Amino acid sequence: MENLSYLENTVLQTQSIIVAFRVVDRKDFVLKEYEQEAYGDYPLPIGFGQTISQPTTVAFMLELLQSRKGEKILDAGSGSGWTTALLAEIAGKEGKVFGVEKIPELVSLGKDNLAKYDFSNAEIREAGKELGLPREAPFDRILVSAAAREIPQELVKQLKNGGTMVIPVANDILRIEKISSKENKIQRFEGFVFVPLV
Secondary structure, X not given: OHHHHHHEOOOEOOHHHHHHHHHOOHHHHOOHHHHHHOOOOOOEEEEOXXXXXXXXXXXXXXXXXXXXXXXXXXXXXXXOOHHHHHHHHHHOOOOXXXXXXXXXXXXXXXXXXXXXXXXXXXXXXXXXXXXXXXHHOOEEEEEEOOEEOOOXXXXXXXXXXXXXXXXXXXXEEEEEEEEEOOEEEEXXXXXXXXOXXX
């Protein structure tokens, strides 16, 4: 983490998230040819038109998500597995993290990268026809790392009441707190760019 220390006390405020960034090395989740750039504060290609997100953006989204030990978390668009690993560290052994990824080659990449760590509480699965992972729902927290055109109601349905989803919609990041099946509290943060959610 020393190479991402610029995140501490700026974007990162929560101790459990700071620890996760120290434990989980971004270098383990970038392609070999980008290892020298692993700690740069910008996205990097991971193939198939996808990227590993910019560290400050990931830190910002995890701070909004505020996941805790013991929670059940969905990481939609797990890519190279970095966010799944960060969430696994935060959730701890009592928690469970499900990464889902649409592109089979990235499912393999993410699994290989995750295997560099001893996270018995995390797995990456290939996404099915439905968005998210309805058969494992409900989730305490949902993190989405690709931009939707609008809020995907099928993911909101997979949240527990009282649960939180952080998702890019167009060029904004939204924090959606599910109050009940009929009511959500939404906060909007502007000025981000993501690959599209597929």
